Amino acid sequence: MNLQEFLNAYRAFGKAEWENVVEGANKDLSLFDETLYALAAESEKRTPVIKRALVEHHPEVARYRRRIEDFEGYPKDDMLTLSRAMRTDVMKLMELRNMAAQNLGYHDYKDLDCEQSRIHEETIKDRLQEVVETHASKAEALIEKHKMTWESWFQDLRELTAFEEALNPQDIVEKVVETFGFTKLRDVLSIHQDEQGIAGFARKFSDRDIRIAGRIIDNASDLKTFIHELSHAILYAYNTPKTLDDFLLPANDEFLANLLETVIAKKVCTQTQKWMIQKVATLEMIRMSLSGLFELDLWNKVKTPEERFVHHYERLMPIKHPEYWSLDSFRSVDPLFIQYYPLGRLAGKNMLVIIDQEGLEGTELGDWLYDHLINRATEIELASFL
Numbered sequence: 001m002n003l004q005e006f007l008n009a010y011r012a013f014g015k016a017e018w019e020n021v022v023e024g025a026n027k028d029l030s031l032f033d034e035t036l037y038a039l040a041a042e043s044e045k046r047t048p049v050i051k052r053a054l055v056e057h058h059p060e061v062a063r064y065r066r067r068i069e070d071f072e073g074y075p076k077d078d079m080l081t082l083s084r085a086m087r088t089d090v091m092k093l094m095e096l097r098n099m100a101a102q103n104l105g106y107h108d109y110k111d112l113d114c115e116q117s118r119i120h121e122e123t124i125k126d127r128l129q130e131v132v133e134t135h136a137s138k139a140e141a142l143i144e145k146h147k148m149t150w151e152s153w154f155q156d157l158r159e160l161t162a163f164e165e166a167l168n169p170q171d172i173v174e175k176v177v178e179t180f181g182f183t184k185l186r187d188v189l190s191i192h193q194d195e196q197g198i199a200g201f202a203r204k205f206s207d208r209d210i211r212i213a214g215r216i217i218d219n220a221s222d223l224k225t226f227i228h229e230l231s232h233a234i235l236y237a238y239n240t241p242k243t244l245d246d247f248l249l250p251a252n253d254e255f256l257a258n259l260l261e262t263v264i265a266k267k268v269c270t271q272t273q274k275w276m277i278q279k280v281a282t283l284e285m286i287r288m289s290l291s292g293l294f295e296l297d298l299w300n301k302v303k304t305p306e307e308r309f310v311h312h313y314e315r316l317m318p319i320k321h322p323e324y325w326s327l328d329s330f331r332s333v334d335p336l337f338i339q340y341y342p343l344g345r346l347a348g349k350n351m352l353v354i355i356d357q358e359g360l361e362g363t364e365l366g367d368w369l370y371d372h373l374i375n376r377a378t379e380i381e382l383a384s385f386l
């Protein structure tokens, strides 16, 4: 098996996922799971991406993941019925991921993830806890003022930061290109907008074809999401693996997208947009940190997820239905990704201090980001930014 063969299978899988999520296609992803697993199993080198594939596309892991992802065979009368029906499968999927990681010599799945991000579990927990403490009082005031609930959270974020009219995503891309000089985006990026569609999604089909899907940008929450996906697109546009050792893995991808998003929003948004984005960021930083702390707890083979869910999330407001824990995709579809969002944003804030100290602006800043982050995205030491 060579690099090109694996890369082709990897991209074909990403393309099929895009078609299902964005275009409403009904591609059978299990076929891609089989191909990727077979290629990874025959690889002599156990590089990080190969290890990841041996877990994520392991036949049993993939079977449960697809079932949960497609809500296959669960009663969908209401969220409570669905969450209760999914519980056993979500627990089983976590156990299977742990077993697949153990087959590779790790203590468990969390151990594999921490090795790949090279951030120690205790460091992650400490930073997330700090974020919670820093943002708690401001977030509580916003929740109270806008009468937010967990059930209506994302809709609330949109409503409380609504713009008078929608922004054109192409204008935002052009502003980013002009400000930072990331001219490649003009040639390789296409944008798909959908009023009711997915909040945000970025995929690399090939070096010359990178796509972003998102909603109409008529509020600061969706603007923030668009800049986030654009940050992924920048990483994809300027990074192509040269060896099997050199893939952009989920931890680096999410962490750096959040970091770049923070810097880009600061440099291209208007004062009013920044003020509204700050509101969303305060609320999202704390939600995602609580979510990250819950995930890490959960992967420590917790037998009572409902109790841990209440323990973490009640820090901010009461939990009516602890059963809802099983619905969150962060342990089935995107396992252990959530912590890299707040950590990446924390790193972005730290980076803005350095950028100001160095007096970096415009294309000089773009070149600096390219040299320090974008071009080194796969090898970079994430912990050094925290």
Ligand SMILES: [Zn+2]
Pocket: 228, 232, 254, 257
């Ligand atoms: Zn992302």
